[in-house]
Amino acid sequence: MAESGKDRGTGSGVRGVKSALRTVALLELLAARGDRPARLDELAEELDVPRSSMYQLLQTLVDCGWVRGDTTGSLYGIGIRTLLTGTSYLDSDVSVRTVRPYLDEASDALGETIHLARLDGPHVVYLATRESHEYARTISRVGRRVPAHAGALGKALLAERPDAELPLPDGPLAAFTPNTHTDVAALLADLEGVRERGYAIDREETVTGLAGFGFALRHEAPATDAISCSVPVARLTEEHQGRVVSVMREIQAKIETLLSRASGAPDWR
Structure with missing residues (x-):
């Protein structure tokens, strides 16, 4: 099972911000799935996050372009903003x-x-x-x-x-x-x-x-x-x-x- 936000550390001795760790864990999980989109329930279970909290996080990231949803609103995948960030990493x-x-x-x-x-x-x-x-x-x-x-x-x-x-x-x-x-x-x-x-x-x-x-x-x-x-x-x-x-x-x-x-x-x- 992937690490949940509460289980992840920053590795610097500084206490991690729970919401930030949860967001990173979600993006990493979606990225690792490749061409296999995920359902809300799958993501909530995998990251040990309440379904309602996962839905709110997903909708926020969809609005910002970091996650994309299908036309039915039931499947989620990594969004185009991640590509822009990755390209910037290489170019810099x-x-x-x-x-x-x-x-x-x-x-x-x-x-x-x-x-x-x-x-x-x-x-x-x-x-x-x-x-x-x-x-x-x-x-x-x-x-x-x-x-x-x-x-x-x-x-x-x-x-x-x-x-x-x-x-x-x-x-x-x-x-x-x-x-x-x-x-x-x-x-x-x-x-x-x-x-x-x-x-x-x-x-x-x-x-x-x-x-x-x-x-x-x-x-x-x-x-x-x-x-x-x-x-x-x-x-x-x-x-x-x-x-x-x-x-x-x-x-x-x-x-x-x-x-x-x-x-x-x-x-x-």
């Missing part, structure tokens, strides 16, 4: 603006799909993507959250942290394919390999048929951003893998040099 981030041209460079050099993602607790969030010209994807990755243990981007960032400080969820690790690490000991052994070679490898751990190579951007410590290259395993020859690693290492070095020189940007927590 110095790191994202700096990295974008180098994603283009890697994509042109390799012809494969290139990603930029940021660690967000036990997940990574995709901030930018350059799609391969060789195979098409039907869903944009930007804004999606994926458990960090399940792919090259996340493992590259986890490996930058001591094992005792890894932001992993409690209990078994979620499986996306038969190759996903669901055992912490196996994940830790993989992360040790990442540290030794300097980059992460995902062999069909997130998506069947795709391999990934992830590289942490170490302009800050510990790294919070990483880039990756995804390649269909059907054409991943040893020669092509070597080419991918070589190009991505070069791109990694260029980005780290530029971001290390960047100044004047806020030091976000």
Whole structure:
């Protein structure tokens, strides 16, 4: 069950404002449902909020554009204002603006799909993507959250942290394919390999048929951003893998040099 407003904290030692926490929890819940709209009763139950209070909150957010309702007034989904806010986040981030041209460079050099993602607790969030010209994807990755243990981007960032400080969820690790690490000991052994070679490898751990190579951007410590290259395993020859690693290492070095020189940007927590 999702956290209710009364269960959530601010993480800063400051007591959270109940109405604000409830609003955030509702928006996060609707966002996590993707293309599955929710009914009033579902939302009230999931967040442990009285039905009347949930209705008032929903109507306020509908009026403000943060939530949308269907023509029958019985279904609710995330609203267009969330898109505007998300776009502003990307446009205002110095790191994202700096990295974008180098994603283009890697994509042109390799012809494969290139990603930029940021660690967000036990997940990574995709901030930018350059799609391969060789195979098409039907869903944009930007804004999606994926458990960090399940792919090259996340493992590259986890490996930058001591094992005792890894932001992993409690209990078994979620499986996306038969190759996903669901055992912490196996994940830790993989992360040790990442540290030794300097980059992460995902062999069909997130998506069947795709391999990934992830590289942490170490302009800050510990790294919070990483880039990756995804390649269909059907054409991943040893020669092509070597080419991918070589190009991505070069791109990694260029980005780290530029971001290390960047100044004047806020030091976000």
